[in-house]
Amino acid sequence: MATKILKSSDSAYDFPLLIKQLLTSNQRFEQQNQIISGQHRYSYATLNERIKRLANTLKAAGIGPGDTVAVMDWDSHRYLECFFAVPMVGAVLHTVNIRLSPGQILYTMNHAEDDLVLVHNDFVPIIEGIRSELKTVRGYIQLSDDSSLTDTDFETIGEYESLLNQADTEYDFPDFDENSVATTFYTTGTTGNPKGVYFSHRQLVLHTLNMVNALSTRSSEGPLLSHDGVYMPITPMFHVHAWGIPYAATMMGVQQVYPGRYDPEALTRLVRDEQVTFSHCVPTILQMVLQSNAAADTDFSGWKILIGGSALTSGLASEAIELGIQPFSAYGMSETCPLMAITRMTREHFTLTPEAQLNRRIQAGTPGDLVDLQIWSPDGEQLPHDGKAAGELVARAPWLTQSYLHEPEKGDELWHNGWLHTGDIASIHPDGSVEIKDRIKDVIKTGGEWISSLELESLISTHPDVVAVSVVGVPDEHWGERPVALVISTNEEFTTESVSDHLQQYVSNGTINKWAIPKEVHLVSEIPKTSVGKIDKKLIRAQLSQD
Numbered sequence: 001m002a003t004k005i006l007k008s009s010d011s012a013y014d015f016p017l018l019i020k021q022l023l024t025s026n027q028r029f030e031q032q033n034q035i036i037s038g039q040h041r042y043s044y045a046t047l048n049e050r051i052k053r054l055a056n057t058l059k060a061a062g063i064g065p066g067d068t069v070a071v072m073d074w075d076s077h078r079y080l081e082c083f084f085a086v087p088m089v090g091a092v093l094h095t096v097n098i099r100l101s102p103g104q105i106l107y108t109m110n111h112a113e114d115d116l117v118l119v120h121n122d123f124v125p126i127i128e129g130i131r132s133e134l135k136t137v138r139g140y141i142q143l144s145d146d147s148s149l150t151d152t153d154f155e156t157i158g159e160y161e162s163l164l165n166q167a168d169t170e171y172d173f174p175d176f177d178e179n180s181v182a183t184t185f186y187t188t189g190t191t192g193n194p195k196g197v198y199f200s201h202r203q204l205v206l207h208t209l210n211m212v213n214a215l216s217t218r219s220s221e222g223p224l225l226s227h228d229g230v231y232m233p234i235t236p237m238f239h240v241h242a243w244g245i246p247y248a249a250t251m252m253g254v255q256q257v258y259p260g261r262y263d264p265e266a267l268t269r270l271v272r273d274e275q276v277t278f279s280h281c282v283p284t285i286l287q288m289v290l291q292s293n294a295a296a297d298t299d300f301s302g303w304k305i306l307i308g309g310s311a312l313t314s315g316l317a318s319e320a321i322e323l324g325i326q327p328f329s330a331y332g333m334s335e336t337c338p339l340m341a342i343t344r345m346t347r348e349h350f351t352l353t354p355e356a357q358l359n360r361r362i363q364a365g366t367p368g369d370l371v372d373l374q375i376w377s378p379d380g381e382q383l384p385h386d387g388k389a390a391g392e393l394v395a396r397a398p399w400l401t402q403s404y405l406h407e408p409e410k411g412d413e414l415w416h417n418g419w420l421h422t423g424d425i426a427s428i429h430p431d432g433s434v435e436i437k438d439r440i441k442d443v444i445k446t447g448g449e450w451i452s453s454l455e456l457e458s459l460i461s462t463h464p465d466v467v468a469v470s471v472v473g474v475p476d477e478h479w480g481e482r483p484v485a486l487v488i489s490t491n492e493e494f495t496t497e498s499v500s501d502h503l504q505q506y507v508s509n510g511t512i513n514k515w516a517i518p519k520e521v522h523l524v525s526e527i528p529k530t531s532v533g534k535i536d537k538k539l540i541r542a543q544l545s546q547d
């Protein structure tokens, strides 16, 4: 007999999942915690009021459903307000990557069809340079940290704070289809033009619920972030909505600190002075904070930090742990909103040796709830989760981007057989922990074997004099490719030969084969980074090929 499936229209009511609902609880209940950003320090009641004032300001600027609002700002309370107000009026928030070249910024703003631009004083020169070629922009609002305005050679609607001050405090945010696009931003990409990814209200709400759950449950020694915690993001708000964590932190009603422009000394002082308990960033930022002068008189104990976007090396994780920081790893990508996996530390894991605990923390974590991760062979066969087999990581979750903005055909590069293909090679351990081996394009193929550049970086990072390291494959006549390492060291006695000596122990114990010993080690003062602060291996390979 055929089973009768009861459709939702037969019973439950249709309740759209909209970003405005993330504000419901803190609007009613949060009394004590604040939003802190530069000179601003205000309550959740004020945040809610300011979001309504901003909505009225947007309306007065002619913005309505379907329009796109671009933001060019440092990480600030204004950005947080835009995260809510812009999608809540039915418009699309374009978080502009201000680290791209002016030409690429122009491309993204035309491609996203931006209608209104909120631009910080510091980025006015960029707009002045590209303004005549911006095809769809109808107006500009100026953003300033101290209400001082730089002169512009273009007309603006006014300055953000004064426009908000004049705006009405009431706004009735409408209901609409939960599948409406809420946000868009551009991948920092590989070749060609940046590609726009986009997320709906429904996806962001589900992602936020999942993030709140992950932050609350991933460590048996207490949540990464709780209502009593203090949150400061250190991943730019233009990149994957700062991993969507500002939405989660706001829904939880926690104290939030927005650091403005990233300056390692200022970031460290904020951690100390505001008693920050939880942050997230790429490994290079953590390194900069730990190396800052202010770090010497900062007690980092109690700071939980979620590292993602690139692999956390053993060396950096040990350094952090010695300072009392609890590092956790997260794995995701622009196309995945981004949460796919986060470290899980159970009571049992806390009884492991320090080395085994560290190993757990530097793996990419176990999948988030509702996230299904598999590893596939090149011909699409599912590989076992035995911690040994390695294949391309593929994903399913409710918040993955379907395709790229205005370029639906490019979604085919991402999706095959109903699974999003990450372009990363991984193993999955029997307990679900994901170990990212490398990006497919960064794997070093040498003498018929492949070497994980990430594993090699992690081993080199444990050299006592190495502060930072990057490993790439360079073409080699005999072996196809050989690894080359770039290292930063602050010890004047450091010799590049000592890296090979250090790695010999891992050859002897079978962790790596002898071909993994880098062909060359370059001592450098800086390692090239991408616009989102990750190590730029493409650029390193290009630079090495010119040497």
Ligand code: AMP
Binding pocket: 187, 188, 307, 308, 309, 310, 311, 312, 329, 330, 331, 332, 333, 334, 335, 363, 364, 422, 423, 424, 436, 438, 439
């Ligand atoms: P993006 O889209 O620029 O955020 O980059 C996403 C890529 O960053 C992923 O496909 C991975 O290659 C890399 N990535 C992110 N998180 C991790 C992690 N925890 N460990 C290793 N690689 C990571």
